Amino acid sequence: MANRSILRLAMILVVAFCVLTTVSLGIFVATNFRHVSQAVQVLSLIRTQAIQEVSAGQLIEGAIQGVVGSLEDPYSAYLDAREYQSLEQHISGTYGGVGLLIGVDNDKRIIVVSPFKGTPAARAGILSGDYILKIDEQETTGMKLDRAASLIQGQPGSTVVLTIFRQGEDEPRVLTLKREIIQIPSVEGEMLKGYHGIGYINLMTFSEHTGRDLGNLLDELRGKGMAGVILDLRSNPGGSLGAAVEVADFFIGEGPIVHIEDRRRSVPYNATPRKMALPLVVLVNEGSASASEIVAGAIKDSGVGVIVGEKTFGKGLVQTVFQLNGGAAVKLTTARYLTPNRVDINKMGIQPDVEVHLDAKKEAEIMSRSPDPQRDPQLAKGVEILKSKMR
Numbered sequence: 001m002a003n004r005s006i007l008r009l010a011m012i013l014v015v016a017f018c019v020l021t022t023v024s025l026g027i028f029v030a031t032n033f034r035h036v037s038q039a040v041q042v043l044s045l046i047r048t049q050a051i052q053e054v055s056a057g058q059l060i061e062g063a064i065q066g067v068v069g070s071l072e073d074p075y076s077a078y079l080d081a082r083e084y085q086s087l088e089q090h091i092s093g094t095y096g097g098v099g100l101l102i103g104v105d106n107d108k109r110i111i112v113v114s115p116f117k118g119t120p121a122a123r124a125g126i127l128s129g130d131y132i133l134k135i136d137e138q139e140t141t142g143m144k145l146d147r148a149a150s151l152i153q154g155q156p157g158s159t160v161v162l163t164i165f166r167q168g169e170d171e172p173r174v175l176t177l178k179r180e181i182i183q184i185p186s187v188e189g190e191m192l193k194g195y196h197g198i199g200y201i202n203l204m205t206f207s208e209h210t211g212r213d214l215g216n217l218l219d220e221l222r223g224k225g226m227a228g229v230i231l232d233l234r235s236n237p238g239g240s241l242g243a244a245v246e247v248a249d250f251f252i253g254e255g256p257i258v259h260i261e262d263r264r265r266s267v268p269y270n271a272t273p274r275k276m277a278l279p280l281v282v283l284v285n286e287g288s289a290s291a292s293e294i295v296a297g298a299i300k301d302s303g304v305g306v307i308v309g310e311k312t313f314g315k316g317l318v319q320t321v322f323q324l325n326g327g328a329a330v331k332l333t334t335a336r337y338l339t340p341n342r343v344d345i346n347k348m349g350i351q352p353d354v355e356v357h358l359d360a361k362k363e364a365e366i367m368s369r370s371p372d373p374q375r376d377p378q379l380a381k382g383v384e385i386l387k388s389k390m391r
Contacts, residue, residue, distance in 0.1 A: 074104035077146045081327035097153040098177045101237035110140040114237040114287035120177045128287030134163035187213040197227035206239030206291040211246030228279040228386045238290025248298040257298045259338040279389035280305030281382040289313035297339035307352040316345025
């Protein structure tokens with residue numbers, strides 16, 4: 001009976017490998033016989049010799065995790081049903097947590113891509129580029145990205161303890177944060193007080209409603225006399241590719257917005273023949289990532305606006321989530337973003353046309369306040385450039 005189960009499991013694994021590598025069963029077994037044989041041996045040993053009894057389902061799940069892990073891609077992962085549900089909640093714009101988007105650096109350390117404005121993480125002073133050394137008592141070095149995200153999220157009202165290290169500081173900081181319902185806003189804007197004709201638009205994330213909300217806001221601000229616009233993408237961690245294309249399309253009249261390059265081809269997403277013909281400045285920083293970089297890169301390459309601030313994070317990879325039977329899913333990196341001039345965002349990020357750097361203390365102060373050029377050097381430079389263009 002055990003041998004039958006092992007054989008069945010081995011066949012499932014072989015078929016799965018064949019599907020993933022798109023080769024026939026015969027060719028796969030012939031060219032990978034030693035590895036298939038080893039897999040069967042290991043499965044047999046676990047089922048017959050290991051002191052801990054393991055079900056066939058657990059073995060298959062572990063094998064899937066191992067296959068995805070062999071990609072050595074921090075953004076690709078097997079998600080069990082709970083992790084997949086958590087991801088869906090995050091994408092929908094509402095979840096229980098502290099308001100952090102995290103990534104993994106080249107040394108497999110968990111790094112903060114961006115805190116969402118107005119959340120517990122932002123109020124605690126966590127910034128883009130901070131490292132998360134521990135989540136509660138668990139060390140994060142080598143931890144899978146989705147595992148770390150799952151540990152940080154949780155029931156609103158509960159607490160999580162994060163050990164944070166910032167380059168340039170001597171000691172890590174230990175922060176106890178209370179989780180909240182994180183409702184990720186998309187677009188906010190107003191006429192900048194004291195600066196005639198200048199509209200200020202802050203994009204916090206890119207969701208399925210961002211394009212619609214931005215269009216409505218632009219119409220509203222035009223009705224109030226907007227003659228130039230500052231688009232603030234600072235600490236915007238990204239989101240939907242479709243939303244990024246919609247946002248860029250408001251400002252770019254023709255040509256490509258972004259090229260999506262997978263293992264087989266490169267596909268351009270082109271602007272529709274419309275254009276908001278107003279002077280434009282875009283603010284970016286190290287927390288501007290993914291979809292934010294698509295918009296900033298498109299505006300920079302097309303020459304319709306001036307990019308002000310700091311070099312962006314440099315996350316130009318497309319993740320696609322494939323749902324599996326039983327409520328689980330596999331998230332795979334399937335493509336990369338290239339700007340209209342074919343700059344690889346993942347390698348280069350977006351370099352601003354005008355660099356204005358902020359120290360960590362000033363950045364934390366700005367993130368917690370309403371827009372004010374008197375306190376915000378990057379916004380002040382944007383206003384200065386915009387006023388010269390409006391003349």
